[in-house]
Structure formats: structure tokens, C-alpha cells
Amino acid sequence: MNNKMPSTVQEVLHHAVARYGKKTAIIDGERTLSFEEVNERSLRLAERLSGLGLQKGDIVAVQLPNSWEFAVTHLALARLGIVMVPVNLMYRQKELSFMFSFAHVKAVVTIDRWRGFNHAEMMESLQQIVPTLDYIIVVGERKGPRQYSFQTLLNDSGLSLADREGENPFPSPDDPMLIMFTSGTESDPKAVVHTYRTFIPAHLHNGQEYGLTADDVMLCLTPMGHMFSLPMILMGLYSGATQVMLSQFSVERVLDAFSQHGVTFCVAAPAHLIDMLKGTDETKEYPSKLRLVLTGGTKIPVWMVKSFRQRFCCDVAAQWGMTEIGAGSFTRPNDAAHLASDTVGRACPTGEICIFDENHQLLPNGKVGEIGFRGQSLFKGYYKNETATRQSMTEDGFFLTGDLGWKDDDGYIHYVSRKKDIINRGGLKVHAAEIEEALLMHPHIRQAAVIGIPDERLGERGCAIVSLKEGTTFSLEEMQQYLLEIGMAKYKLPEYLKISNELPTTASGKVSKGVLRKQYEQLEVK
Missing domain, CATH: 3.30.300.30 (ANL, C-terminal domain)
Incomplete structure (x- = not known):
């Protein structure tokens, strides 16, 4: 790409504040934060975390719903060079004890209670199992005596808010930024390492391809802690878009957000869109300002794309990707309508996709094989697992994704299935x-x-x-x-x-x- 993108969070925030200042950056229920306030709160939280003793290279887990607190925590950790481990809100002690121990997590930022479950209490019990877990920071009112209140940390005036970002040691583009555990749909999860350089610039380029501008209002229905939505925080800040936070999905909440906030760009899994279609009346019109819905993560049903486009009068874009590569391919807003259901689009602007046979040899267009990806957003490797990293790569630097598909003559990728998702019934696939x-x-x-x-x-x-x-x-x-x-x-x-x-x-x-x-x-x- 010709135009150079920022490769640190500091650069993204400085750009956002200079351009968009007092414009609304985040809407979370009754609370709104301007771009200046997002910058100031993330800087303040970074100062407080530094005051606790957390420093560059430490690993901190975050288990929060989609919220302004999640966004500010993500930015604060990135400012300090602290490696963030986002974890699913549904994970409990069994999953977290493995992840926290494996990654030597030093602190966790969590919610007090969520949908009837006491997360703060669970984290306290994890301290007995994970010897490196020194700090528990709790969003909400109910916390234990040895836990820190997120809000109190932000309100504490005992530390200077001076912008120290010209000092060392602040992160460089090739420092680790994220450790993200794969979904583990096929086997035990691996821990994927992304640096600032692999995570930030490529996703900002993708945001331009989606057509994101300061006129957009974004809504992510998938969890912010997942690779599908996490990049949207920085994309929104860089483009000047307003981001609406919805902590829990329901058809009614989404429709309210569409009408109340004028959502123009929505990120959703196919399951969300199917629920919305089955939870609304096909004989009624649902007027909104929605221009684009970005969906993916699994094979996208043809009927769903057609029905959603018709009912909500918007474009639907299909995206394919994974934790290791981010958004590897997607359809663009000006693509022909049928491409969103027939394909998963063309390679992202900073990536390249090829199809390989079982011997890692390139296949011609039209032939089904394993999808391989290389490019700027490719992860640095699996944490503490060099063997798995090496086995996942071809000699010329393509990551073998485990997905089957084929490429047409126009460069569009047709997703078929996971390699392990084929049933061999008497030799018939x-x-x-x-x-x-x-x-x-x-x-x-x-x-x-x-x-x-x-x-x-x-x-x-x-x-x-x-x-x-x-x-x-x-x-x-x-x-x-x-x-x-x-x-x-x-x-x-x-x-x-x-x-x-x-x-x-x-x-x-x-x-x-x-x-x-x-x-x-x-x-x-x-």
C-alpha cells in the first residue's frame, strides 16, 4: 500500500484527537465519550496501571462485555506495551486457569457480575491457582477486599496526567501487543501472538476498504475480545466514526440501536443476522440508516444475505479470516450483490491468498485446496509453540489455514469448509x-x-x-x-x-x- 498507516496506538490516538476532538467517539447506554475523553481516560488508566507496578512486556487478561471500559482498557494496555489477553465472557475457571497459567498472566480486568455469575469471586479463586496473578481490577460495584476498583483507579488524582509518551520504554511496532487464544473448535486452543505492526496498519487499511468515515456509526454484535470485532475499536478511532457499545445481544436491542443512534455499519455473525430475520416480520419495513453489514466466521447462507439486504435495505459484505490473520478476505461495498453469498471476497489490501494441494504445491484457479495466506497482518507465531508455528507455514511464508476453498479468475475466494469438516461416508465426501x-x-x-x-x-x-x-x-x-x-x-x-x-x-x-x-x-x- 502506498499510504503509510500508523503502527502504534499512540499514533492512532494522536491522529484521532487532532482530527475529531470533541466529536462523539463512543456511545454506551447513557454515557457518551468524545475522542478527547477516550484519549484522556486511556492515558489516565495507563498511568494508574503503571503506578501499580505493571510495565511493558507484562501480560494482562481482559474479560469484559462490549463497553467503553473494554475500549479504554485495550488502549491503556497498548499505550504501555502491556500484552493483552482478551478472553470470552463465557469462560470459567477450567478454561481460564489453563490460559492464565500458560501465559503467566499478571493481572486481569474483569466485570463484577455478568448474567448472574460472579466473575470477581472467580478471579479471586484463580489467584490460589495461578501464582503470577497479582492484580484483579473489577468493573462494577461488587469487588473483594483485595481487588482494585476500575472506577476508583480512573478517579484517583494521586498521579500526574502528564503525557509521558516521549519517554522510554514505550512500545515499538514489533513489540508483542496481543496474545489471543484460538477458538479451539477443532482441538485445544493455541495462543496467537500479534505485534503492533501485524495488528494495526493492515486493519486500518481494511477500514478504508469498508468505506469507514467520520459520518459512520458503528455497532459490533460479536464480542470485542474476538478478532472479528477487536480491530473495529482502532478502525473507528482512526476514521472518526462513532461506536455504539451493546453489552448483550437481542433483536429488540439491535433494532433500538439502529433507530436511536442511526447505525450505518454493523459487524455481526451469521447467527445474529438469522436471529434478526426470524425475530422480525418479513411483511414490514424496518427503516434505518444502515449502509453495510459485515458478516463471516462461517459459511454464509445465500437466503440470509438476500433476505437481510431486502428487509433492512443495506449491503451485506462477507468476510473470511481467523485469529492468526485477522480479516484475510472480504467483499467490498461496491461488489455485485451475489458475491457476498457466493464468495468470501478478495484478499485484504495488505495480503495475498493462494490455494495449495496436500503437498503444499500451488493449485490453479477453480481447484479446491487448502487456503493459504501471507501478508502484513500475519501473526508472529504461536506462543511457546515453535513447532506448531513451523508446521503451519509453507517454505515461502504462506500460513496454511486449515480451510478449504478455491479462487476464481477474478480473485474471489469461494469457501468450502474446514479440512476436518468433511464427512467421509464410504469414500463419498x-x-x-x-x-x-x-x-x-x-x-x-x-x-x-x-x-x-x-x-x-x-x-x-x-x-x-x-x-x-x-x-x-x-x-x-x-x-x-x-x-x-x-x-x-x-x-x-x-x-x-x-x-x-x-x-x-x-x-x-x-x-x-x-x-x-x-x-x-x-x-x-x-
């Missing part, structure tokens, strides 16, 4: 994503996943696991008949059906296939 997309079109189904169940004769048979809309039913016979009626080949039909109240999901809204495989590996055939 069945892509689970194709069946899942069809099942999600059924009016009774909320969530759907298809996995392979070991079978002595055929190798594997398909098993569909679904959650249903309230008050509905669904049987194996209904499912098979429905799939046949829409033209599905008989050999692709799942031969088992399991109904679940709720399917386990990752932070980005993807169903956790690894969890389901473990749960149903001993499925009894009846």
Missing part, C-alpha cells in the same frame, strides 16, 4: 457446511451443526445436531424428507439427529464442533 446451510433455512431451526460419527462399515455417517425455535418440533424423518425436497443427494443426508436446547459456540458465534465431536463420539446407534 460430504461437506458439512452445505447441509448446515440447508438446515438453517428450515423455519423450526435456530442452530445447526453436522458432524461425522465413526461407523465400522462406512467409515463415517452424518449426524445433525440442532436447536429449535420455541414451540416447534423436528424429527429425523422430517429432516431427511426436507433435504430431499430441496434437491440434496441421498448419500449426503445425515443418518442421525440430535435435538439440543443450545449448541456450544465460540466467541464469534461459530458452533464449537470440537465440543460436539467429543460429546457424540460414542453415539449409540438405534
